[in-house]
Amino acid sequence: EEDALLAGHLRLLAAAWQADPPDPSAGERLLPQLIGAFLMPADSHCRAGPLSRPAIYDLLLQLCASNCRCLRALSLALRPLHRIHGWEVPAPPEPRGQCGLVGLKNGGATCYMNSVLQQLFMVPGLAAAVLSTPDPTATAGDEQNTATAATTVATAASGSSVDGGGSSESGDGALYQLQLVLAHLLELQQQYYVPDQLWANFSLWGEKVNPREQQDAFAFFQALIDQTDEQAKRPLLSAFFRGRFKHLIESEQCEHRCELEEDFYGLHLPVQSGSLEAALHAFVRGETMQADNAYSCERCGNRKVTALRRTRIASLPPVLCFHLKRFDYDWLRGQPLKSDLYFSFPRRVELGPFMASAAGASSGDSASDGPQQQQQKEQEMQEQQQPSNYNLVGVVIHSGKASAGHYYSLVRERRPGELG
Ligand SMILES: [Zn+2]
Structure with missing residues (x-):
């Protein structure tokens, strides 16, 4: 009953306010009272019931819609009620380090990929060879246009089939993924790159990789060569690493x-x-x-x-x-x-x-x-x-035990034209 009475009073007030608006400062004074006395009193739970609560919100809306000073008063009244435990927004990455190299973020246990990818990146001529290879699985013109290709990747990632290996959808192939990583290692002006497209699309033994599961670095290396060359339709990585x-x-x-x-x-x-x-x-x-x-x-x-x-x-092989x-x-x-x-x-x-x-x-x-x-x-x-x-020229190192450990790479910077 009390709730219905309060709701009635509030509706009456709202109607009167609309018919004959008082001085704007009256709204500013009323607003903290509505919040402090009924909606969110500091000393107890909400005093407004199921009928009066919507009436209070309607009145607040009416006050703020017609008066920006009321809107300001509302935000001032609400602010102390929010406890801020630091910002949840992650800080933007630091700029590219003084060494001039870009890192690769670990997706949980993707260090086996990262340590191999950094080795590949440092092989003279490899990035240029990979980046100048058109991706036959991409639709015409896509490989020339990074923005279009990136959009294609996003679409492919959200709606792609989960069949490993011989997938032909533009953007989810190993060649394109490798191009994406190498291009970012070359050009990104940030401390590190997040190869999340690679995590989402790369398959080992016909199964999508789980970024939280450690795999063998050499198996990844071998699979990357096989899949990249298959899509390039020529010995692309093999030209660097294949011997007989x-x-x-x-x-x-x-x-x-x-x-x-x-x-x-x-x-x-x-x-x-x-x-x-x-x-x-x-x-x-x-x-x-x-x-x-x-x-x-x-x-x-x-x-x-x-x-x-x-x-x-x-x-x-050369390497x-x-x-x-x-x-x-x-x-x-x-x-x-x-x-x-x-x-x-x-x-x-x-x-x-x-x-x-x-x-x-x-x-x-x-x-x-x-x-x-x-x-x-x-x-x-x-x-x-x-x-x-x-x-x-480089060592891929696994530290720790067989079941749990960490891969990292030592790579020597080569002089131009020096393969090793
Ligand atoms: Zn014989």
């Missing part, structure tokens, strides 16, 4: 020789050997295939022969990666394992002795050289002339 192995199987029990070539994007080395040099020697040492494991020579009618299986490097195999998996306990064994590597390494063209790698008899062998030898001569000296 030559697998050889030779037997002393027959004259046949089996050769097989295979692409590689890194030399996968166990850390147990303790040093890069020892690991490389172990890598080319070879394995004898005998007894149960004997080689069945096709050209001898699948006769089982004792043979030596070896791997050599047939061709080296050579060594992948130290520190991670393993304990299948019994269902746990990932990491080896913390000491492993040393030099600042400069000579790969010549591990090439297929190196002395002693071929057991061919010069007297029986046919045209094919001759051609092969010429090819090997050419390969021998390509530089096989490498300078250390």
